Amino acid sequence: MTPRIRAGRPYLYEGHEWDFDTLSGIYEAIEEVAHVELGLRTFANRIEVISAEQMLDAYASTGMPLMYNHWSFGKHFLRNETLYRKGWQSLAFEIVINSDPCLVYVMEENSATMQAIVLAHAAFGHNHFFRNNYLFRQWTDPTAILDYLAFAKKYVATCEERHGQEAVERLLDAAHALTSHGIHRYKGKQKADLSLEERREQERQDYRAAVFNDLWRTVPKRRESRERSSRARRRALLGLPEENILYFLENAAPRLVPWQREILRIVRTLAQYFYPQRQTKLMNEGCATFVHHRILPRLHERGQITDGAFMEYLHAHTNAVTQPNFDDPRFTGLNPYALGLAMMLDIERICTEPEEEDRAVFPDIAGCGDAYGVLRDAWANYRDESFIAQFLSPRLIRQLRLFQVVGDSAEGDLVVSAIHDERGYVQVRRALARQYDVSRQDPDIQIVDVDLVxxxxxxxxxxxxxxxxxxxxxxxxxxxxxxxxxxxPVRLEETSHERVLETHEAQPTHPFGDQ
Amino acid sequence: MRIIDRRRDTVGKSLPNRQRFVRRARDLLRRAVKEASAARGIREADEGGAVTIPADAVREPTFRASPSGGHREHVLPGNRDFVVGDRIASPPRGGGGSGGSPDGEGEDPFSFVLSREEFLDLYFEDLELPNMAKRHLLGEHRETRRPAGYQTSGPPGALSVGRTLRKSLSRRVALRRPKREELLRLRQQLEEMIAGDAGEERIEKLRTRIEAEEARAKRISFIDPVDLRFRRTEAVPEPIARAVMFCLMDVSASMDEEMKDLAKRFFSLLYIFLKRRYRQVDVVFIRHTQEAKEVDEDTFFHSRESGGTVVSSALREMARIVEDRYPPHEWNIYAAQASDGENFSSDNAATVDLLRGTILPLTQYYAYIEIGRGPEARSQMSTLWNAYDGILAPGMPMAMRRVSDRRDIYPVFRQFFERAPGRTGS
Structure with a gap:
């Protein structure tokens, strides 16, 4: 055991109690470790201390500090409140919001140690991830989100005043039903600017003039191909196929009036804002857990927290990263905290103490020594699916004893198709990566055509x-x-390899528009 | 880094959402509230409490995969002794990653706690008090403050920034205080002149002008104490509506505990209902045999007395109390009488006269419930009922119903106060 270094540092706090001075003392100590030793780059933080009641409020509005009003948020509030009051569910210790400055809500009930964990976890772990991960950088604008929410809230309220609560509520109901299909999954093609477009059109005309031959006009065309080309033209005109249904409706639904389009836009903008979070749950929690798991022991090593506090930390941490086995009654799926942390600790091990096997599987990073560097790179450039596909090591598969089962509706039983052995590693890794692929969790539904005639x-x-x-x-x-x-009318066909399996249809009962 | 204490901020940001939800689920909730209140009795009705509605009704649909069919695969942790090719009979529920859907179908019914207000809102929905508003100005201790213009002094909190700045602006315009942009422009002009080698004389002239303007700007302040305006409020006595509720009950031997319980349920309901409409509700209990007495609640419901039944004594007592303590122009007077309908037949005429001549002109509403026993009581009308029946006429603030079972109380109460077209009063 390394001797305790107590370079004249007093404890940051003792016991359970904390006040605002201890809180900022804790924050500064953590900041030093996070920025200097782990090399994290974070947004500035704004820590807000809130009560349980306010935490319930925050829960109800998807964690955001402000949100437009809708009954579904009230429903979630009532559900959580009931569960909480009956003692069936405890509240989160913190909520962190991807904004600049980063908002961290901490509960007043937390003990001093819990506040230290929460600050390390959220104010540095999540914060670093938000700031650096490519998905967040590409898809969210943390400086603008709070202003946008304020705008959205006000806009919806104004609409309610003008058009009545019921009309707005009905529209939001409809829009909410389509939120998971109101997302751009890929960065669309850049809109060409006008001069470029003109030049291209000129080139095209030049080309046509150069190859013009009047004879072609006389060649008879087949009817079918004419039809096909008109269909292709129509689809191109409407930008079909389109998987972002809300986007399509906002732009192309013929009967909506402007305020309705704007509300659809608000709903899909917020859905887009949350989309990176869904894609990086494992990594985001893993990153935050890894960060607090490095910082708190460091504080203890440096003699800034007491042994008692450290024991409390270990207890809380262990609770968070428990992974019950599949046959355990507590099993509810893979725990993102546990798996994320395990993978990141494993990367650290591969970088510093690789084994033969690791050198073969991870030649680039095995033994490179700079574990934090490799992790920072992973946090910045991967999402859950690619992270697992890239970094889940055979050793970890053995350690967690992961196995794959497959089942078909035809046969009732599940069959074990791969386990933690030489033949199974690749298959398990691939299957687990797929399991974390959000675009596979949401059904692949696209708008393919409109019958314009x-x-x-x-x-x-x-x-x-x-x-x-x-x-x-x-x-x-x-x-x-x-x-x-x-x-x-709308029609939804479920197809598999061009074969239609099932058709759902619906007629408009109360179409939106200018009532 | 900043630490902000939000604990003092308003809680209940979710209140509008909660109200929207309650409105949305109104029909279901009304049914649930009725069931809940049937189960626990009127006495606790005004406490709010847990209600359960089917989850189905407030669902939020999304496109999601069907829970059955197709080819599924899961990666699970904690393999003990499986090898490739083993078959597992009972499928483990739910794979990792995808998790359970938060609002999935087939869920448990949705149960939550309504606040007292929400509960009663639903409970008394569509009911109204007939003829209710008799407002009166009370003594000086009830008053509200309302805005009444502006004044030149006051506490800092009442400073009206808009007004003050308007005053300041007009003063600045009147005294021709140079604007900042104007000064900037002059200074820039001066620099240009210096750079452009304009004549010494012109430069000097401009410089003096700038100095003068700057001195002027300094002399005439941006905001002067004379500009300050404060919001003024004045106290206005507030009219408030008060109500007194008379509970009249026959406690002669023919009324047994069970019948008293029915009466009590009705009175409680009326009390809660009045309480929601009036800030102050007094309750007066008058019980009678052949003579009437004002008593406290406990005695009213629980002690027994024997003797004959003279209803007019109770009405007389009520009239006396009204005269003593509740001047009718200040108080909204309600009366509810519960009886098994037995009365000395010689008293019926006196009772009717008293009711028609004295009591009904005083009251906003007079409710008579006759408590019968068993089904045979329904068909046969009592003498008192027949006597009262003669008074009933359109426009009379009076209604009467028969109750013979606990289940009847709420429907009867609703009949009394149902909002109906053509009703007297409001």
């Missing part, structure tokens, strides 16, 4: 993967909302 029916297609169809009841209700937004 007929009854304006909107046609959607669900590409069925692995034979898993949509839940019919839910799909019907969402389609009813969609039909009202579109204003005309």
């Amino acid at each position: 007929g009854d304006r029916e909107l046609l959607l297609r669900h590409e069925v993967t692995n034979g898993i169809a949509l839940d019919a009841g839910n799909a019907g209700r969402v389609l009813a909302h969609l039909a009202n937004l579109w204003g005309y």
Whole structure:
């Protein structure tokens, strides 16, 4: 054991109690370790101390400090409140918001040690991740989000005043049903600027003039191909196929009035803001857990927290990273804190004390020595799926004793298809990566066509993967909302390899528009 | 880094959302509230409490994968002795990653706690007090403050920034205080002149002008004490509506405990209802046999007395108390009488006269419930009922109903106060 270094440093705090001075003392000590030793780069922090009641409020509005009003938030509030008051559910110790400055809500009930963990975890771990991960950098604008929320809240309130609460609520209901299909998953193609467009058009004309031959006009065309080309043209005109349904409706739904389009835009903008969080849950929690797991022991080593506080820390930390086995009654799936932390500790080990096997699997990083550097790179440039595909080591698969089971509806049983052995590593890793791929969790539904000459029916297609169809009841209700937004009938085909398996249809009952 | 203490901020940011939810689930909630109140009795009705509605009704649908069918694969931790090819009979529920859906179907019914206000809102929805507003100005201790213009002095908190700046602006314009932009422009001009080698004389002239203007700006302050304006408020006595509720009950031997319990339930309901409409509700308990007496609540409901039944004695007592303590122009007077309908037949005429001549002109509303026993009581009307029946006429603030079971109380109460077109009063 290393001898305790007490370079004249007093403890940051003793016992449970804390006040605002201790809190900022703790913060400064953590900041030193985080920035100097771990090399984290974070947004400035704003720590807000809140009560349990306020935490419940925050829960209700998806954790955001302000949000427009809608009954569904009230429903979540009531549910959480009931669970909390009956003692069935404890509240989170903190909420952290991806904004600049980064907002960290901490509960007043937390003990001093809990506050230290929370600050290390959220104010540095999550904060670093928000600031550096490519998904957040690409898709969210942390400086603007709070202003945008304020705008959204006010806009929705104004609409309620002008058009009535009911009309707005109905629109939000419909929009909320489509939130997970209101996301751009890929950065769209850049809009060409006008001069470029003009030049291209000129070139095209020049080319046509150069190869012009009047004879072609006389060649008879087949009807079918003409039709096909008109279909292709229509689709190109409407930007189809389009998987961002809300975006499509905002731009192309014929009957919506401007305020309705703006509200659709608000809903999808917020959905887009949350999308990176869904894609990086494992990494984000892993990163935050890793950071507090490095910082708190450092504080103890430096003699800044007492042994008692350190024991409390170990207890809380161990609770958070427990991973029950699959046959344990407590098992609810893989714990993102546990798996994330385990993978990051494993990367650290590979960098500093690699084994033969690691050198073969991870030639680039094995034994490189700069573990924090490698981790910072991983935090910045991966999401859950790619992170697992890249970094889940055979050793960790053995340690967690991961195995893959597959099942078909035809046969009732599940079959073990890969375990933690030489033949199974690759398969388990791939399967686990797929499991964390958000675009595979959400059904792949796209708008493929609009019948512009007929009854304006909107046609959607669900590409069925692995034979898993949509839940019919839910799909019907969402389609009813969609039909009202579109204003005309909608049809959803579930297809697999060009074969239509099932069709859902809906007619508009109360189309939105100028009532 | 900044640490901000938010604990003192207002809580209840979710209140509007909560209200929206309650409104949305209104029909279901009303049913749930009725069931809940049937289960626990009227006495606790005004406490709010847990209600349960089916989760189905407030669902938020999304496109999601069907829970069954298809080819599934899961990666799970904690393999003990499986090897490739082993079959597992009972499938473990839910794979990692995808997790359970937060608002999935087939969930447990949605249960939560309504506040007292929400509960009663639903409970008394569509009911109204007939003829309710008799407002009166009370003594000086009830008053509200309302804005009444502006004044030149006051506490800093009452400073009206807009007004003050308006005053300041007009003063500055009147005294021709140079604007900042103007000074900047002059200074810039001077620099240009110096750089452009304009004549010494012109430069000097401009410089003097600038100095003069600057001195002027300094002399005339941006905001002067004379500009300050403060919001003024004045106290206005506030009219408040008060109500007194008379509970009249026959306690002669023919009324047993069970019948008294029914009466009590009705009185409680009326009390809660009045309480929601009036800031101050007094309750007067009058019980009677052949003579009437004002008593406290406990005696009213629990002690027994024997003797005959003279209803007019109770009405007389009520009239006396009104005269003593509750001047009718200040108080909204409600009366509810519970009886099994037995009365000395010689007294019926006196009772009717008293009611028609004295009591009804005083009261906002007079409710008579006749408590019967068993089904046979329904068909046969009592003498008192028949006597009262003669008074009933459109426009009379009076209603009467029969109750024979605990289940009847709430419906009867609703009938009394249901908001109906053509009703007297409001």
